[in-house]
Amino acid sequence: MEELSQEEQQNFEDDGVLEEVDISEFTEGNNIFESHGISRLKVTSVGSDPETRKPITVARALRVAIKSSGVSEFIEEFSKNSPTPPAVNKIAKPGSAIAKELGINKKQWVQVFDFTDPSYVKANDAYRTELGMKIVLMGLASPIKDKEGNIVEDDKQKIRILQGMGLTSEHFTQLVTDITNLTKWAEVKDSDFLEE
Numbered sequence: 001m002e003e004l005s006q007e008e009q010q011n012f013e014d015d016g017v018l019e020e021v022d023i024s025e026f027t028e029g030n031n032i033f034e035s036h037g038i039s040r041l042k043v044t045s046v047g048s049d050p051e052t053r054k055p056i057t058v059a060r061a062l063r064v065a066i067k068s069s070g071v072s073e074f075i076e077e078f079s080k081n082s083p084t085p086p087a088v089n090k091i092a093k094p095g096s097a098i099a100k101e102l103g104i105n106k107k108q109w110v111q112v113f114d115f116t117d118p119s120y121v122k123a124n125d126a127y128r129t130e131l132g133m134k135i136v137l138m139g140l141a142s143p144i145k146d147k148e149g150n151i152v153e154d155d156k157q158k159i160r161i162l163q164g165m166g167l168t169s170e171h172f173t174q175l176v177t178d179i180t181n182l183t184k185w186a187e188v189k190d191s192d193f194l195e196e
Contacts, residue, residue, distance in 0.1 A: 035068040036141060039178035041171045064175065065141035068182040074138060075180070078131055083123040085113040132176045133159055139179030 023032065041062045049056050092099040092110045102110060114120065137158055143151045144158045152158050 031069070033183075035182035037066050037178065037182050039064045039066050039175050041174055043166070066139045066175070066179050066182065067141045068139065068179065071135055071138050071179055072183065074134065075131070078134065081127070083120060083127055085115050085120040085124075086117050087111045088114045132172060135179055136162075136172060136175045139175065139182075 021032075026032075041064060042059060043062055044057055044059045046055050047058045048054065088111070089109050090098065090112055091107060092102060092104045093107050094105055098110060098112060099105070104110070133155070137155055144161055146152055146157070146161065152161060
């Protein structure tokens with residue numbers, strides 16, 4: 001089995017128990033690669049101190065069961081449909097950032113992607129939101145039920161229910177990060193696909 005780096009070992013020592021399991025065979029139906037975990041979401045409410053009746057802030061950590069099964073494969077497949085920014089013509093002058101990046105030593109026209117194009121920005125935001133929502137819905141390990149207690153199958157209804165329960169964009173981002181990090185050795189904040 002591959003040796004863990006000091007940083008990876010420290011992450012597991014800080015977070016809990018690292019159990020090493022030797023695999024000698026792969027048997028169909030044995031989900032040895034599925035990861036499970038807990039995402040801790042902060043919720044805050046204002047209450048009052050029973051003795052002084054002064055307002056106090058009460059914070060709670062909701063422990064939400066999450067899983068990784070199928071998420072990586074879905075992200076890979078879904079990314080094939082990511083929007084592409086339009087290409088624009090620009091002059092690359094020697095010493096400019098574009099010229100350095102492209103290794104250009106003289107002034108010339110080049111085609112570059114325009115990541116600021118309003119249509120692209122809107123399409124990319126919609127794409128990333130949809131991807132994040134799908135990751136959350138796939139990664140929640142508990143069913144989502146309607147008011148009558150029926151398990152909800154429709155994704156739009158699931159999202160409506162979660163938002164109606166007060167799921168914020170911060171909670172959403174935390175869930176996506178925790179779900180995608182279930183199978184990584186260490187969190188890499190710079191590569192978080194929800195951040196730009």
